[in-house]
Amino acid sequence: MLVNTKEMLQAAQAGKYAVPAFNIHNLETVQVVARTAAELESPVILAATPGTVAYAGPEFLLAMAAVAARKYPVPMSLHLDHFQDPDMLIELIDMGFPSVMIDASHHPFAENVALVRSVVEYARQKDVSVEAELGRLGGREEDLEVDNSDAFLTDPAEAQEFVSATGVDSLAVAIGTAHGLYKAAPRLDYKRLAEISLRLSVPLVLHGGSGVPDKSVRETIRRGVCKVNIATELKVAFAAGVKEHFSVKPEADDPRQYMEPGKALMKQVVKDKILMCGSDGKGGRSK
Numbered sequence: 001m002l003v004n005t006k007e008m009l010q011a012a013q014a015g016k017y018a019v020p021a022f023n024i025h026n027l028e029t030v031q032v033v034a035r036t037a038a039e040l041e042s043p044v045i046l047a048a049t050p051g052t053v054a055y056a057g058p059e060f061l062l063a064m065a066a067v068a069a070r071k072y073p074v075p076m077s078l079h080l081d082h083f084q085d086p087d088m089l090i091e092l093i094d095m096g097f098p099s100v101m102i103d104a105s106h107h108p109f110a111e112n113v114a115l116v117r118s119v120v121e122y123a124r125q126k127d128v129s130v131e132a133e134l135g136r137l138g139g140r141e142e143d144l145e146v147d148n149s150d151a152f153l154t155d156p157a158e159a160q161e162f163v164s165a166t167g168v169d170s171l172a173v174a175i176g177t178a179h180g181l182y183k184a185a186p187r188l189d190y191k192r193l194a195e196i197s198l199r200l201s202v203p204l205v206l207h208g209g210s211g212v213p214d215k216s217v218r219e220t221i222r223r224g225v226c227k228v229n230i231a232t233e234l235k236v237a238f239a240a241g242v243k244e245h246f247s248v249k250p251e252a253d254d255p256r257q258y259m260e261p262g263k264a265l266m267k268q269v270v271k272d273k274i275l276m277c278g279s280d281g282k283g284g285r286s287k
């Protein structure tokens with residue numbers, strides 16, 4: 001059964017590891033993520049952006065994830081990532097999505113609080129977990145693009161006020177990561193993260209995990225990060241496998257054949273990230 005992300009993140013917090021959240025888009029990517037997580041006995045979060053929901057359709061996503069969660073005995077969630085429209089979230093919660101992110105980080109503090117609180121109040125009644133973001137990541141994730149001059153890091157005191165005013169279950173923090181690919185290795189503000197962690201009891205979330213060295217991600221996990229989002233690296237790997245296939249066999253026309261190399265390369269990334277998060281072996285014998 002698909003579960004919300006509350007308990008799996010609390011378990012990660014207690015166990016000092018992180019649960020990876022992998023962006024999925026279609027049947028193939030759901031299969032790769034779910035199978036690999038099961039092989040490594042890792043709890044796992046399948047994440048879908050507004051672009052993915054528009055592309056695949058919410059019913060297909062829910063059905064595919066539900067089948068995966070029935071088939072593989074690890075804690076599995078389907079999480080809506082970076083939704084900015086609370087009305088759309090309410091509709092999707094009603095359809096059965098168990099975990100959501102309301103991203104109102106582009107609004108001033110008070111509006112961010114009000115929007116997030118309205119979603120939390122609704123989600124609570126349905127046992128749905130809610131993530132929000134304070135501070136703003138730069139970079140690009142699909143149609144979400146934030147200029148570096150608009151990006152800002154999370155203020156620890158504000159974060160404390162934000163969480164108690166909204167009642168969110170987890171908080172995405174901006175500590176120097178960005179969405180998309182990095183031109184240079186990101187410089188992470190560990191001190192800020194440690195300070196946020198000290199003030200908050202909710203699990204923290206690291207967005208923009210693609211391209212951050214494993215060592216740095218582990219440092220963030222040591223300082224309270226319990227969920228690490230991976231999107232871009234998966235897409236790059238999948239595309240590389242498919243491109244390689246076509247470069248060798250330009251006449252290929254069978255998706256059952258040309259998708260396989262993409263799946264294989266993506267699988268390796270999923271595996272590496274699970275090991276990086278230290279979530280392997282943490283999802284055994286679950287509901």
Ligand SMILES: [Zn+2]
Nearest residue numbers: 082207208229
């Ligand atoms: Zn993100």
